[in-house]
Amino acid sequence: xxxxxxxxxxETFKKAFEGVALQERLNAFxxxxxxxxxxxxxxxxxxxxxxxxxxxxxxxxxxAHLHLAWLGAPYRDDTDRDRVRLHLAAAKQNPRTRDAAYxxxxxxxxxxxxxxxxxxxxxxxxxxxxxxxxxxxxQLDIMLTRKAPMNELRQGADRLxxxxxxxxxxxxxxxxxxxxxxxxxxxQLGARAxxxxxxxxxxxxx
Numbered sequence: 001x002x003x004x005x006x007x008x009x010x011e012t013f014k015k016a017f018e019g020v021a022l023q024e025r026l027n028a029f030x031x032x033x034x035x036x037x038x039x040x041x042x043x044x045x046x047x048x049x050x051x052x053x054x055x056x057x058x059x060x061x062x063x064a065h066l067h068l069a070w071l072g073a074p075y076r077d078d079t080d081r082d083r084v085r086l087h088l089a090a091a092k093q094n095p096r097t098r099d100a101a102y103x104x105x106x107x108x109x110x111x112x113x114x115x116x117x118x119x120x121x122x123x124x125x126x127x128x129x130x131x132x133x134x135x136x137x138x139q140l141d142i143m144l145t146r147k148a149p150m151n152e153l154r155q156g157a158d159r160l161x162x163x164x165x166x167x168x169x170x171x172x173x174x175x176x177x178x179x180x181x182x183x184x185x186x187x188q189l190g191a192r193a194x195x196x197x198x199x200x201x202x203x204x205x206x
Contacts, residue, residue: 062094066101073108084108099129106138115146136160137169140176153180167197174203 059067069087072080088108091101102125109117122139129135140156148156157176164170174189190204 062091062097065090066097066104069101069108070104073104074111076112081108081112099125099132099135102129103134103138106142110138110142110145115142118142131159131163133160133163133165133169136163137166137172140172144172144175144179150180167193167195167200167203170196171200171203 065087069084069091072084072087075081075084088101088105091097091104102121106118106121106125109115109121118138119142122135122142126132126135126139136156136159140153140160143153143156153176157173157180160169161173164173170189170193174186174193177183177186177189187204193200193203
């Protein structure tokens with residue numbers, strides 16, 4: 001058994017291991033009752049512990065479906081993708097999570113390299129969301145990825161620009177301006193993006 005000892009642990013260890021095979025030394029030492037134990041005072045109760053516990057809350061069913069779909073968006077296995085589709089279909093049934101479900105669907109398709117599927121999800125979401133900035137940002141991102149013609153890029157940027165509010169949206173606009181060849185606008189939009197979100201430093205053209 002383990003207990004405290006007044007002996008010098010190094011000397012005890014050395015004596016116990018003399019002339020004995022390694023495994024036998026270790027077994028003998030552990031049975032010798034000379035293994036010291038260190039005792040620590042219990043930690044003081046954390047002042048933030050009650051606050052941490054207060055964050056635990058129930059989640060609505062539609063939110064759970066949306067969250068599970070978002071977590072599964074990167075998966076490529078057919079079974080996982082079918083499960084994501086089921087969660088998205090359930091999330092679309094509730095008006096509160098409908099828009100976000102279409103955006104997650106677009107993200108999942110985009111991550112799988114299915115730009116057509118991503119564009120369809122955005123278009124379907126826009127039927128009710130109209131000129132909602134996240135959809136227009138996704139739409140322009142898809143256009144940039146598939147190297148859409150200049151006139152499409154201009155139309156997409158013109159729709160997003162009046163409603164853009166986040167660093168990511170201004171960053172997408174800056175990338176669109178670069179593609180179109182409007183360096184001055186790209187500089188201004190990139191500066192706005194990094195002002196709102198400093199982590200987006202790559203949005204500022206050199």
